[in-house]
Amino acid sequence: MARPARKATSPTKPLLKPPVRIGTLDAAAIIGELRQLHEDAEDPDIGRMAADAELFQALLYLESHATALKDAQAQRTASVQRVRLWEYIREQADLHQARAIEQARASGVEWADLVSALAVNAPNAAYNKAKRLKAAALTDASHEGRHVRRTPEAVQEVERQVATRAAAERRAERQAARRHTLLAPVARRLIECRAGLDEDEDITFWLDQIAAVLPDCQTSTQLVSLETYVKAVVREVRHRERAKGKMAATADARSAVEAAAELVTS
Incomplete structure (x- = not known):
């Protein structure tokens, strides 16, 4: 018996369940805890580690000096926290790149000028990627508690709804x-x-x-x-x-x- 055809999901329909996200995180405090693990392990190069607020550089140091931790539990704790912090950076990168694109467009930058910056091959691909990144910003704003699908159509639909509500509020x-x-x-x-x-x-x-x-x-x-x-x-x-x-x-x-x-x- 043939399986029934699966209905295609509308590109504008938000996901029914919001994804798990790292969200707000005190990254500097976690880096401080990882620094302490390396100090306790007497890491000889710990003085070269970047400041707690310099998240990216600090993570690179922790990655390259992971073997300085001799205690197995310390290794597990540090590795899990590094995974968490890289995920946090990924979420923040989407959000801030979307904002940078908005500012670029507002200042008159054409989609063709964003092709290389977004690592795509054509202006329409830059446009579509920007819309997918905008979904991260809309999710970060917790639009009605729903996650916005990473499709240009979904983002456009949410933007239309936001604009409609804003117009109603102004009226x-x-x-x-x-x-x-x-x-x-x-x-x-x-x-x-x-x-x-x-x-x-x-x-x-x-x-x-x-x-x-x-x-x-x-x-x-x-x-x-x-x-x-x-x-x-x-x-x-x-x-x-x-x-x-x-x-x-x-x-x-x-x-x-x-x-x-x-x-x-x-």
Whole structure:
């Protein structure tokens, strides 16, 4: 019986399981520990080892002087840590090379000029390799907790999604700014007219909240809070009017409440 044909994976589909990565690592501290192993082993050349922060050169020294470690456990520990650090360098290289390519392109470098630098044979190959490297940068940013497939199509799809979200956020910020230009004067007027309101404990509380957030209302979160407080004042004033059968004490206060009610219910 013939085996069913395996469905091809869409080039834009992220992997279902993120790969295991080294991620953040205190490389200098690990190099320091390996240096100590060599000092304990009385490595005669340890003074020639690069500084802890010079990761690449330090690893080259440790590789060339691995036989200086005579203790078997020390050899195993050092070799595993060297493997870990080389993997860390590999991950970081992808990330930083992707950033270098972005900066090169932003400064006007053509794909043809990157052919030799990326060790490929044609401009389109340079483009494709750059997109595969960009996947490492997108993975490093933990895009929605998923790993981005190393295909140009997958990277382009994620970049499109990122751009779409960024555009939506900018639209929301513009809408919030327009909303603020309408809401702030209404909220300020409620505070100015609070003496004309028939205040109780609840109305006083919400007016105090408005007074606290209004002077520095800039972020979308603060704007949402301000609108919530204005709605609460309108709600409590209306409740008190129904309970006592009378409206706010002054015409200015009644007008301020009506303006607030019209805005927050629109």
